[in-house]
Every structure is written in structure tokens, then in C-alpha cells.
Amino acid sequence: MPIDIVLDAMGSDKAPDPEIRGAILAARHLDVRVHLVGPEDLLRPKLREGLRMHSGGRKLPIFLVQASEWISMEDKAAQAVRSKRDSSMRVGLRMVREGRAGGFVTAGNTGAAMATAKMVLGSLSGVDRPALAAVLPTTTGRPCVLLDVGANVDCDPENLVQFAIMGERYAHSVLHVPAPRVGLLSIGEEETKGNSQTRDTLPLLRDLKLNFMGNVEGRDLYNGRADVVVCDGFIGNVALKTSEGIAKLVTSSLRESLKSTVTSQVGALLSRKAFDAFKKRIDYSEYGGAPLLGVRGACIVGHGSSNERAIMNGIRVAAEFARADVNSDIEVALADR
Known part of the structure; x- marks a missing residue:
């Protein structure tokens, strides 16, 4: 059944x-029904034109839901969440809470999305703080889940323990990683390395029923050594933003090098194919956004610069999350720790 x-x-x-x-792509290629939330008078003509251009006018399972307000990137999250009671975020998340939809996707203000989700959906049993998880590419082709990447700047060891359990369940249920290897992000593999937070967290993680591998370093985010890497939101956000910057630098440098060194038409074509494959492998749009783990529902937060492919993949991830019933797995794992 479509979700x-x-x-x-x-x-x-x-x-x-x-x-x-992105909604049109998802409705065409995925087994979903998409509910677009926003001002109907603005969305209706644009949706009609989009369907005419991208689906030949063919009817697709896309529906409009009225919301008179929206939260911009410039809005202060806490103030906007309180004052804009008919925002597209709040209306959409209310549909998830009421059981009218299986998941919610936004590429909007991250702080507002997290605050609204926690307020409207509430937290799972056993979760003190929901965490934002990012899915990273690795050299082995198997993704790595990094959390938290910005929801919680200051964390105590108990928060990190909960993040580890939630990330492990997500990697297993949605990414289909058998017995995910969980690591604690630190400045060295030795147990004595790190700050007081990591040293206090390490023995707690060793006591869990997880495939815990101990401390890991920044390089292990991309070499495939770990499937789930746990840290506080400050460190995770810095790591994520640094990674995005490096990816753009490498992509831009590679493009310029290919332009300056490839002269033949055949060589240019082959180089273009290789470059496109490389870019796709490290492109955030292929991963569909970051799930907010620990709230009562599937909530996916995408990048503000998301294109239609990133939006489609965000919808795909939300559907996979809902179908896998990840939240039930998380609650069981937290209760059984």
C-alpha cells in the first residue's frame, strides 16, 4: 500500500x-502519496504547471494542504515556533501526530523543525533528547551514520548512550546494516584519549548490547571502519559542515583539473562520466536529509539548498523509516539496555 x-x-x-x-518525482517513482503543505493559492498554479511539464499532465497522488504561514531561514526558531501556529511545519507534523501521514519532510529552518517536532510529536519513551543523524558516504560504499549533528550542543554521557542505541537501530532497520559497528568519536583510539565526556561515556557504551568498537577518530567517518559514530551536537555539526566544505573543494578542484588536462572529445566524455559518478557518490542529495531520531514519528530534515532530487530522496527516507517501524525498535532497545 502507498504510504x-x-x-x-x-x-x-x-x-x-x-x-x-521533488514531490512529482516521488509520486512518479515511489510508492507514496505526497501531501504538500503551504498556502494553496501559491502552490496550486505551480503544481499544475509542474505536472504539465514533468508528468505530461498525468494525474499523480499529490495533494495540497492549506497552511497560511511558514518559517523562513531568517526567523528565530524559538520565537517562530511559538508565534506561527499555522506554519507549514506545524500543520504537517500535526498530520503525522494524528496518524494521517507516516512521515514529515522539510528542507527548512533546522532549529525550528527540531523544536516543532519535539513540541508536536513528543519524545519516545526512554529518550531525553532527540538527535539529528547524518548519513555519510564511505570508501567501502556502506554508509556511516553520524549523530548528533546539531540538535544538542551540550550532552552528558547518558545522552550519548541513547544516541548510540538510536543510531544503531536506524542503521539496522533503514540502512539494512547487519550488526552495525558503533564507535565513539574521540581524538584517539586509546581509552585514555579524549575529554571527560568521552572517557565517562566509554564504559557505559561497553556495557550495552551493541557491537561497540570503542573510540574512533575523524578519519573513521569515511573509511568504512564504523557504521555508527556517536558524538555531541557541537562536534558533530562541525564535522558535518567541514565535510561539506571539503566535498565542494574536491569537486570543484577535480572539475577544473579535468577541464585543463583532457583535450580529446572521447577523453572528455569518459572523464565526464567518471566525474558524474564521483559527484553522485558524495552528493548529499542522494541521502535525502537527516532523520530526527527520538521523536514519535518519522521526521526528515533536509539541506536548505536541496534540489528536487534531494527532496525526492527525503520522501523516500521518510517512507522507509515509517515502514521499518524504527521507533518501536528504538523503544524496545532502550527498555532492554
């Missing part, structure tokens, strides 16, 4: 155009 996914149509930097195109 209903709510999409915040007013979230991204260029909203609502990427959202509408």
Missing part, C-alpha cells in the same frame, strides 16, 4: 519550486 508523506512546501531556500518538482 502518506507530508512535505513542507515552503522550507527550502528556493521554495516552493524544488519541493513541487
Whole structure:
């Protein structure tokens, strides 16, 4: 059966155009029904035009849901969550809470999305603080889940323990990693390395029923050694943003090098194919956004610059999350620790 996914149509930097195109892609290629939330008078003509251009006018399971307000990137999260009671985020998450949809996707203000999700959906039993998880590419082709990447700047060891359990369940249920290897991000593999937070957390993680491998270092985010890496939101966000910057640098440098060294038409074509394959492998849009783990529902937060492919993959991840019933797995694992 198709699953209903709510999409915040007013979230991204260029909203609502990427959202509408992404919704059309998802409705065409995935077994989902997409509910676009935002001002109907703005969305209706754009959706009609998008369907005409990208689906030949063919009817697709895309529905409009009225919301008179939206939260911009410039809005202060806490203030906007309180004052904009009919925002596209709040209306969409309310649909998930009421059981009218299986998941919610936004490429909007991250702080507002997290605050609204926690307020509207509430936390799972046994979860003190929900965590934002990022899926990273590795040299082995198997993804690595890094959490937290920004939801909680200051964490205590108990928070990190809960993050480890949630990340392990997500990697197993959604990414289909058997017995995910869990590591604690530190400045060295030795147990004596790190700060007081990591040293206090290490023995707690060793006592869990997880495939815990001890401390890991920054290089292990991408070499495939670990499937889940745990840290506080400050460190995780710095690691994520640094990674995005390096990816852009490498992509730009490689493109310029290929332009300056490849002269023949055949060589240019082969280089272009190799470059496209490389770019796709490290492109955030292929991973569909970061799940907010620990809330009562599937909530996926995408990048503000998300294009239509990133939006489609965000919808895909939300549907996979809901179908896998990850939250039930998390609650059972937390109760059985």
C-alpha cells in the first residue's frame, strides 16, 4: 500500500519550486502519496504547471494542504515556533501526530523543525533528547551514520548512550546494516584519549548490547571502519559542515583539473562520466536529509539548498523509516539496555 508523506512546501531556500518538482518525482517513482503543505493559492498554479511539464499532465497522488504561514531561514526558531501556529511545519507534523501521514519532510529552518517536532510529536519513551543523524558516504560504499549533528550542543554521557542505541537501530532497520559497528568519536583510539565526556561515556557504551568498537577518530567517518559514530551536537555539526566544505573543494578542484588536462572529445566524455559518478557518490542529495531520531514519528530534515532530487530522496527516507517501524525498535532497545 502507498504510504502518506507530508512535505513542507515552503522550507527550502528556493521554495516552493524544488519541493513541487521533488514531490512529482516521488509520486512518479515511489510508492507514496505526497501531501504538500503551504498556502494553496501559491502552490496550486505551480503544481499544475509542474505536472504539465514533468508528468505530461498525468494525474499523480499529490495533494495540497492549506497552511497560511511558514518559517523562513531568517526567523528565530524559538520565537517562530511559538508565534506561527499555522506554519507549514506545524500543520504537517500535526498530520503525522494524528496518524494521517507516516512521515514529515522539510528542507527548512533546522532549529525550528527540531523544536516543532519535539513540541508536536513528543519524545519516545526512554529518550531525553532527540538527535539529528547524518548519513555519510564511505570508501567501502556502506554508509556511516553520524549523530548528533546539531540538535544538542551540550550532552552528558547518558545522552550519548541513547544516541548510540538510536543510531544503531536506524542503521539496522533503514540502512539494512547487519550488526552495525558503533564507535565513539574521540581524538584517539586509546581509552585514555579524549575529554571527560568521552572517557565517562566509554564504559557505559561497553556495557550495552551493541557491537561497540570503542573510540574512533575523524578519519573513521569515511573509511568504512564504523557504521555508527556517536558524538555531541557541537562536534558533530562541525564535522558535518567541514565535510561539506571539503566535498565542494574536491569537486570543484577535480572539475577544473579535468577541464585543463583532457583535450580529446572521447577523453572528455569518459572523464565526464567518471566525474558524474564521483559527484553522485558524495552528493548529499542522494541521502535525502537527516532523520530526527527520538521523536514519535518519522521526521526528515533536509539541506536548505536541496534540489528536487534531494527532496525526492527525503520522501523516500521518510517512507522507509515509517515502514521499518524504527521507533518501536528504538523503544524496545532502550527498555532492554
